[in-house]
Amino acid sequence: MAPVAPRSGDAVFANVERVNAELFTLTYGAIVRQLLTDLEEVEEVNKQLDQMGYNIGVRLIDEFLAKSGVSRCIEFKETAEVIAKVGFKMFLGVTAYVTNWDADGTSCSLVLEDNPLVDFVELPDTCQGLYYCNILSGVIRGALEMVSMKTEVTWVRDMLRGDDAYELRVKLLKQIPEEYPYKDDE
C-alpha cells in the first residue's frame, strides 16, 4: 500500500494550474525533432534528453516538496511509491505503479500505462535506438539527487518499441550523506 502522504496526488493535481496535454505533447515532440536534426546520432539525443530531464528534476523537486507536503521518506520503498502516486500525478496527471522489487529493496520498476509524452508518436525505422521518453528518467534522477539519493534510471519496456507498457527501472546507488556544516544561514 502507498504510505499515507499528507496530500494525495489527485488533490495536488486538482489544485495546480493545468494546461492542455496536447500542447505539452506536441512541444515535447518538437524538442525531440530539433535534437534529432541537430545531433544526428540517436545516442546523442538520448543523452541530451536525459540531461534536460536532469535539469528539470533539479528544479522540480522544490515545487514538489512545497506543494505535496511530503516530507523525508524513511526508506527507498516509500520514495518509489511517492514518485509513482504523487509525483507523476501532480505533474503529468497520470499514475504509475511500483513493482519488481529486488531482495534488498534498492531497485524497483515504475510502470506507466498512460504516458502523455507519446500521443501521436510513432518511431520511424531510423530512430529505433531512441528512448523517446528519456527526459523522464532524467527528471527522476535529478529530483532524487536533490534529496540525497544517487540513482540510476533505465528503460526496460517502451510501448513505442513494441512492448506492452512503459517500465522504468530505478536503482538506488547510494545515499549521499548531507554535508556538515549546513550552509543555510549564510
Place this chain on the structure above:
Amino acid sequence: MIGVGKIKQYSNVLDKPLSKGKQEVSLSAFAFLFSELVQYNQTQVDNIAELERRLEDAGYAVGARVLELLCHRDKGNRRETRLLGILSFVHSTVWKVLFGKVADSLEKGTEHEDEYMISEKELLVNRFISIPKDMGTFNCGAFVAGIVRGVLDNAGFPAVVTAHFVPMEGQQRPRTTILIKFSEEVLQREARLG
C-alpha cells in the same frame, strides 16, 4: 488500477483512436519543458534573431500538427479557405485548445492591408520568463508566432509571423502581440473570391 491485459498493442499510430483532447498536465510541467527548450536553443545560437528563429521553427512544427488534429476532430475534415475564417479559427479554436481561452483580441492593422494582430495580455510562454537586459527585444512569444505560422501556412495562407512586446499604460508587464503579415498571393486570392 493495475490493469494487466487491458493494454492493446498498436503497430501504427493511425490505428489509434483520436483522443478527445481533454487530458491535462500541470502548467509547471509545461513551463519546465518550455524553459529547457529555450535553454537548449540558447546553446545552439550566437544571436537573438537566430534564437527566435529556432523557437519559431519548433512552434511551426506544433502548429502544423495542431491544424491537422483540429480539422479532424472539430471540423469534420474541413478547413477554412477564407482569410477571416482562418484568422478567427486561430484566434478562437486553436487558442482555446492550446491555452484554454480565446485570445484577448484580433485586429486588422491600420497601416497595411495585409497585416493582422493577435494580442494577449499574458501569453502562456512569457509567464515565467524574464528577459535579461542584454537580450534586448527577445520574445519567447516567437514560439507561439511559430505555431500561428504553422497553422496558417499549412492551411494555405503563407505569412510572416512575429511576436512583439507592446507596453501598456498602467500595467507593469507589456502585452504580447503576434503580428501576421500575409504574403501577396493570399490577398490576391482573397480579392478574387470577393
